[in-house]
Amino acid sequence: MRAQRPKEVYVFPTDAFASSVLEGLGSEPKRLESRYFYDDRGDALFREITGLPEYYLTACEREILSCQPEAMLADYEAGTPLDVVELGAGDGTKSRHLLEAAMRKGFDLRYVPIDISAAALDHLSDHMRARLPGLEVAPSRGDYLTSLHELHEKSSRPELLLFLGSNIGNYPDDEALALLASLAREMADEDMMLVGFDLRKDPWTIHRAYNDSAGLTREFNLNLLERINRELGGDFDLDAFDHYEPYDPVAGVASSFLVSLAQQTVAIDSLDREFEFEPFELIHTEISRKYSPGEIDHLAGQSGLSIVRTLHDRREYFADVLMRKQLPNP
Ligand SMILES: C[S@@+](CC[C@H](N)C(=O)[O-])C[C@H]1O[C@@H](n2cnc3c(N)ncnc32)[C@H](O)[C@@H]1O
Numbered sequence: 001m002r003a004q005r006p007k008e009v010y011v012f013p014t015d016a017f018a019s020s021v022l023e024g025l026g027s028e029p030k031r032l033e034s035r036y037f038y039d040d041r042g043d044a045l046f047r048e049i050t051g052l053p054e055y056y057l058t059a060c061e062r063e064i065l066s067c068q069p070e071a072m073l074a075d076y077e078a079g080t081p082l083d084v085v086e087l088g089a090g091d092g093t094k095s096r097h098l099l100e101a102a103m104r105k106g107f108d109l110r111y112v113p114i115d116i117s118a119a120a121l122d123h124l125s126d127h128m129r130a131r132l133p134g135l136e137v138a139p140s141r142g143d144y145l146t147s148l149h150e151l152h153e154k155s156s157r158p159e160l161l162l163f164l165g166s167n168i169g170n171y172p173d174d175e176a177l178a179l180l181a182s183l184a185r186e187m188a189d190e191d192m193m194l195v196g197f198d199l200r201k202d203p204w205t206i207h208r209a210y211n212d213s214a215g216l217t218r219e220f221n222l223n224l225l226e227r228i229n230r231e232l233g234g235d236f237d238l239d240a241f242d243h244y245e246p247y248d249p250v251a252g253v254a255s256s257f258l259v260s261l262a263q264q265t266v267a268i269d270s271l272d273r274e275f276e277f278e279p280f281e282l283i284h285t286e287i288s289r290k291y292s293p294g295e296i297d298h299l300a301g302q303s304g305l306s307i308v309r310t311l312h313d314r315r316e317y318f319a320d321v322l323m324r325k326q327l328p329n330p
Pocket of ligand 1: 038163
């Protein structure tokens with residue numbers, strides 16, 4: 001049975017971008033929320049990043065999903081109803097392998113991609129229609145928890161939740177725990193969730209993933225300022241900002257910053273505000289957390305989830321971890 005809805009933690013109002021920018025640039029130190037990377041341009045840039053040789057995450061996870069889909073479906077009875085619900089689906093190209101396997105096994109299958117980016121969902125629906133014509137696709141635009149809860153108000157079909165791409169690593173530890181705990185409360189006893197974790201490894205390999213020679217990650221980060229210019233009437237001079245992304249191997253965190261290269265004032269019309277920047281002042285935009293197996297165990301246990309099995313790529317750079325909610329002792 002699904003539990004009562006927990007207190008809502010993640011709200012997504014329509015003017016959220018404007019209020020988030022106002023709050024973030026008015027803070028000390030300045031920050032911008034990474035969820036706003038993904039407008040049309042951001043989606044396209046992210047798709048290009050996933051094809052870069054340095055950005056190993058996507059290739060590793062694709063290898064897991066294409067080589068081991070049976071291990072993700074083994075606990076569901078073939079021929080029965082199954083909703084594969086993907087949180088922050090992006091272009092969904094990796095999930096296609098799992099969906100293909102589920103179709104072969106004859107599940108009464110429905111695919112529900114959830115994403116805040118309309119462009120990502122449009123692209124994904126076109127892709128799935130072309131590659132898996134028989135698949136029922138029911139996209140839902142919105143925040144992870146809100147959309148998932150709305151789905152549960154209408155449907156009680158068994159689910160396999162997908163939370164791939166190390167999206168969980170974009171949250172600080174306390175928020176990652178709160179998010180997984182909220183997802184666990186949304187799950188029925190028989191549901192499972194596959195969570196993608198990028199693992200700790202040679203720090204240079206991680207450093208290069210976020211400092212690619214083609215400069216795409218730089219462009220992706222700077223697109224956030226362009227998005228403010230386009231959507232909120234900002235006058236950011238993109239040549240006056242740089243991308244900086246160091247990896248701290250002790251904390252296991254890559255942190256993404258935009259650096260102001262000069263003393264400057266930036267006006268944002270729709271906020272009716274100007275923001276002052278000192279030379280080399282930073283705007284924090286994202287973290288990408290890397291995990292040890294022990295840290296994954298701890299996070300799952302503290303979130304009310306138990307690990308069913310862990311799947312790796314050949315190099316053991318990445319882990320897709322299948323979890324279900326902890327059940328009370330009988
Ligand atoms: C880094 S991309 C990863 C996409 C895909 N999961 C993958 O593994 O390639 C993150 C995606 O999550 C979406 N996203 C980020 N925060 C979200 C939120 N709070 N609710 C719903 N979608 C979100 C973004 O729009 C984007 O498409």
